[in-house]
Amino acid sequence: MSVMLSSTTAHDHWWSIAESMWARSIPRVTGNTLPPYRVSQCRYTVSNRLWNPGTTTRVFRVNRILIVVLLVLTACFARRGLAQSPSQPSLTDRLLAAGSDSLADQARERGDGVRGAILFSTQTLACTKCHAQAAEDLLGPDLNQAIAKLKDQEIVEAILQPSKVISKGFESVKILTLSGRVVTGRIVRRDDETILLRELSDANRLIEIPTDDIERLANDTVSAMPTKLADQLADRQQFLDLVKYLMDIAQAGAMPKVAGTINVATGTLEPRIYGKVLLDQFGCVNCHHNDTDETTRQRLMPAKQAPLLTSAASRIDPGYIRRFIADPHTIKPGTSMPNVMGHLSGDDRDAASTAITHYLVSLAGAPFHRDDVDAESATRGHELFHSVGCVACHSPRDEHGTESMPENSVALGDLSQKYSVAGLSTFLEHPHSVRPSGRMPDMKLTHWEAIDLANYLSVGVDSQLESSPMQADPSLIDHGRNWFAKLGCVECHVAKDAVQSNQHRQLATHSPALSQLDTERGCLSTGFGNWPRYELDDNQRDAIRVALAAADTALGDRDQIVLTMESFRCYRCHRRDDLGGVSDQRDPFFHTTNENLGPQGRIPPSLTGVGGKLRSKWMRDVLVGGRSIRPYVKTRMPQYGADNVAHLIELFAAVDPKPSVKITETPDPKEARKTGHELVGRSGLNCIACHTFQQKPAQTMPAVDLTEMAQRLHKEWFFQYMVSPQLLSPGTVMPSFWPGGKAIRKEVLDGDPNLQVGAIWEYLLEGRQARTPQGLQLEPIELLADQDRAVMLRRSYRDIGKRGIGVGYPGGLNLAYDAEQMRLAMIWKGKFADPGGVWRSQGHGTVRPLGTDLIAFSAGPDLDDARQPWIVDQGRPPHHRFTGYFLDDIGRPTWTYRYGEIEIEDYAIDGNDSDADQPLLKRSVTLNSQRPRDNLVFRVASGKRIRAIDEHSFLVGQSLRVRIDPQHQAQIVDAGSEKRLVVPLSLPTGRTTLEVEYRW
Template sequence: MTIPISQAAGHPNFRTGGRMRHLMAGLMWLGCGGAGLFELSASPIVAGAHEDLDPVLAGRVLLSELNCTRCHDGISVSRGAPDLADAGARIDPGYLKEFILSPHEAKPGTTMPSMLGKVAEAERGKVADLLVDHILGIKGPAPEPATEPAPDSVKRGAGLFHKIGCVACHAPEDEAIEGSVPLHRLGEKFTIASLVAFLEDPLAVRPGGRMPKFALTHAEAEHLASYLLRDANPRRTVASDREPTGAGKRWFDSLQCAQCHEPSQSGAAALKDLDSGKSCTTAQYPLSEEQQGWISAALDALDRKLDPAEEVLVEMARLNCIACHQRDYIGGPSAARDPYFTTENLNLGEQARIPPDLTDVGAKLKPQALRRILAGDRIHRPYLHARMPAFGYRNTQRLFELLSENDELPKAEFERVTDRKKARESGHALVGDKYLSCVACHTFNGDSTTTLNAIDLNSMADRLTENWFHLYLRNPQEFHETTIMPNFWPGGKPVRPEILDGDSGKQIDAIWEYLQAGRGARIPSGIRPEPIHYGPQHGEAVMLRRQYRGIGKRGIGVGYPEGVNLAFDAAQCRLGSIWAGPFAEMSGVWRGQGSGNVHEGGKDVLRFPVGPAFATLASLEAPWPVLEEAVKAEGFQFQGYALDEAQRPTFRYSFSGLQIDDQFLDDADGPSLTRELRFDRDAPEALYFRVAAGKLRAGESGKRVFRLGERLELQLSSDGLLRKSAGQSELLVPLVELKSLGITYRFISP
């Protein structure tokens, strides 16, 4: 579309009374020898600036997102441009030259201005080459060779693209939605490898957060890159072999590229002082008539101070929060994008698929929680497919300040429970399935009684303000009209009056006090997580490297097909425990992110003393070295293990230069284990092995058979020594001249 400049000047949205006329003429004038025409290609797309906003606010968003405020101060901070470090590793040189020559043709909708408008047309190619050489010479290698995307990866990437929130800004496949940020000619710009690197950490390249970080795994980034480049016609050009010259840097500075890519002091006129000849005559933005009107309205209202609600809306629009979230009935998914917001759990209603309303969110969330969530550090709604992206702390600082300083709610009036222990006990009862049954919908430490799986109860006190909690529980529908959360205090009257004298405020206070313990709160009635049993299958042993009682996090459990099991301590190179029966119940470590212990499956677990199994003693009266649980034993080096055909391990470790292979085999006539320790050389004379300690007595056959407790018999291949030390019995074996030591651990029927 071409329009004579005289017609543009007379357009109703092209103000004629002063500075706005000059600014817009400068923004759109091509500078091609005074041709008298300018060309409008696809207008720059700023997703947060649209017709739902007041024109003044939409104009402020544009002035910020088009980086006008990099040179001209007068309104809020600008977004900034991509970091050009390592550009050579990401961007094809041929594409980069086309983009510099004509940004809006190479990438319709880009917010990059055409910076070569004042350069003579015959010189533009040469200047573009110099700029490419300078940019690619800043740092970084050439892009990796292009590879073909795998069909399965393309399919997975398509699912991710339409599920996790990409379509909040970009258009879905085969569907044109106005205002979508274009994904144009990506195959000519990126290889799969370079696009994966970008998707994994967009903020490293675009620190302004225009493309936020979605916490993608490496595999997810590969799938998305494969999908986005599925129809690419890869074009790899060779980077210039010329060394970057000062000419490229001079053009980079004179065209003011550094103002956005390497920002410094602007030195330019403030927005309010713009006049003829001082209005970005080196730049060209093909603004639509509507965008022209928005900028005009914003510039004419620069002296007007925005109220806090307007400032919040501008910040949310800049970050495009309003593509997913609503606040004060503004924003939220458009009708065209709504079908792409999905959930794992339809039973929770609309709140399970649509990101939460941000009205009064600064009064809802504690400051530290609000800060983390805005930056994208925490996810509390796992049932939402759309992910909360990370914009980074710097990019969300202003929004955080505005929300936390200005959002207010009425103060909830209530009487506290004086006895806080009684409050916790009452809260524990109320959330359980005998009273209000909060656990029927909400998870508790990730465990649930139903398939609803609403926000975990343990996260609430960490996130929510107490005042919002009281107000919300009194009338949930006042905050969310479509919520399925019931009102347990309709009209201020409790549905369970038998607790705390039926006082609504005290009951809510009790629940809040109970939730203060977070993950340490007592499990409420109704939460009965299914156990996770683990054991040997198909005649092979199984291993589970987790935390065990008496050992710590370096425990290695082994379950044997013949029904006897052990836990080995890799920190102290010792046998930690042994038991007969089922191997393990591991829900504590599986559901608790490794924070709990593996529970041994047998009833009678024999635990061996903490501390090194080998020690050098000056005499038999010398005490055995003392060591705390989970502390590495001095002189020992654990070297892993080898597995036989039945997956039974031989542990390997060394002690003061002595190499030891420690093998455990289950016996068919058990339940028993036969252990063989093999040494690579003769042990020194004063070296002893501690077999066991505790309630020990010698058997009838002398120095090679002993009884530990009532259930375990120990049979040695060499003579053992039973002694009293530190108030308990210890069974030692001197290792002098031994090449190996055999021990059988046999469980005796009661």
């Protein structure tokens, strides 16, 4: 029959029919009863594979054939565990069945608020992205206020059934724009002109939508909070711990409001300060200097100095130098270099630029040579450029090298035409030797990183540029030196033997002080004349005029900070007060080595109040010495040079007061240190679960080192932060162990927050000499097979990755299978595995095999083409597809995958060699081919050494004996640094079986 229905109606109509048929029919097909939630899982899996609605209406031809196909697919998925889906109800389902009253009672009696606080802050649950104490503009409500109104059982329901009751003001909305874009989120602010929305898909992002651009706005009855959040927890105890922490918060009072975002600024730079930044950027004071001018006298940072040119022609192509001098704004759009030859005729401009180039070549000492780009090095350079912080100021580039954000970026120009690879790498490694003013900072690149980055930035060099080194013409050197002075180049650039006398200058015959300038003439005009011409827009000209009008007004300390931070582009990474922070466009290029740390693990820290936070010595270590305590942040803290930024240390201290907090002095420091040691440990507040200690990373996340806290921080700031972390660091993953000023650990020091924090501070004062807290050295978790059933663990394994599947067999043998590359990855004896590295780090660690006699095999698929094998890398072979596994009656898996038109089943069981009285692993590989296929090879083992024992037996390494069934012949082949034991295969149509035994 044929039916015309709307896509949604038809979809639901036929699925309701199919579900009822499945519920009745599946027991007949599989021999097992399928519970309702499994029927829904089948529906979800099959519909996602078969259903792809693309239009509003669609013709459905539903007949018995379709129903049969769906039933067969469902039976298949039911038999194979829905491609690794669990066969038991989820944790959320089990908790709902237990009831909210019972769970609330259990949380009060058995829950641990400290463990719950840590769970609350992990990225597995990501609670802090939407909820924070005292935050007012996140997706979720202020917990102190919202939870305080709830009964304990209602807190349980809020987690398990978030859409049951949605807090007023925190409803989600769906907005359809005129362009067809659909945005879902929470309205943070709304007026007649715009709606400010906290986006559901990215809780860190605020977007502003003009009301005129909205076609439709509708309320969403589904909460922004995930419905199955509890499934991210390991067990019921973790749920009880989380609930207990929320109960503790509910008992606390409300806290002051703070902004919810950590990387979005709302302010704008004052025009007078922006104008002063531009005066510095374009080097105006180099010509218009005057010792009595307030703009010059009030500066705390030295004026920007142009690049040193003494050795420039050995790094930079002389042909590029000549073209750039003649027309800088065409050769490098966005440059701060003025056009000083606009008033010259074409012939004079060519003559002057050529002469100056010969003068600079004479100073270089070494000739310029081009070198070839190393493709592999350039690939590494691409990764560096887009991860260490270069794109905070410079535009990111696509795969073709095209800049994607040129309008908001510092111009680089065509570096492939400008530099040699060697010259550019030398500059990148030591930028201050050429640009001492620090506007191009030192990114702390190693020698090899600088080479990689230089190769990447040199990709695309025109081979036609290759030429013999330019020799300086003696007859032009003096002319060039004179032009260098006449055109005013000498005012900004330092070059050996340059003429300094003003009598040679054409451009600066009248260079009044900044305060005496006519702002409608000269450099600020739009006309051409006997003055430098800068690439300025109207906004920049207006800002400079405002700055010049205020030239006699001294800048205060706070404005000096803003001037310095804007001049050195600190605001591209750091937020301070209402200025700066990482933009939405550049946010994807800020990375971390540990996702558990949240945005703070990849976004440079806020500098709001930093003078009241950091000790001056530590700040100097960071700004001048390059010290770093956040190795998990891939973006590097640049070095600008002590002369350029050291003044910030005193300015921050002068402007930012220390928090005003009550500190109770510790009567007995020794006893306090002992208590602090206990609080930091696992049985106290478990700080060691997240923080590095003496450079040893924690299991959960490598947060800042505890042993450097007292060395870094002012005591007052530490006390304030510990009690109210969100107040000083909005969006932090640091939980509050004293919510509302009330201690979670009430049994310690009578629950006095001041005494507890003071005890921790006394302990931290010992720095690297502090005693190791309990919990840093963790005992392994042993996951073992039952006596009569295998155990499996799907997690990341060493040298396998996240698609590793470990199997522990009842007989004491174990293996790990790589479902990414379809291979047997390792085998070992004895105890199965320690999953602590995964369980304690919310899925980001690796499983550690226990036991003994571990044998690892090389990467790459076991089955491959003998003539054109896949070149092994970290990815998935393009012609292989893992299709899942199914279990036998004692839980031993059969791996299934496809290679082209061949279906493979790989099944291993543990056995016993009665002759040698030792266990063995029997492996049966069945290949089902749709047509004859030659030139295949199956790898059964690999190692440094392999030798034949007899026709079908082989010794791999020193202990592994491999036996191949008599129906197949194995070969030993060389593969670079290792040998491989392979079985050549020529498959007929149908099934072929290969049997292999492993003894060791």
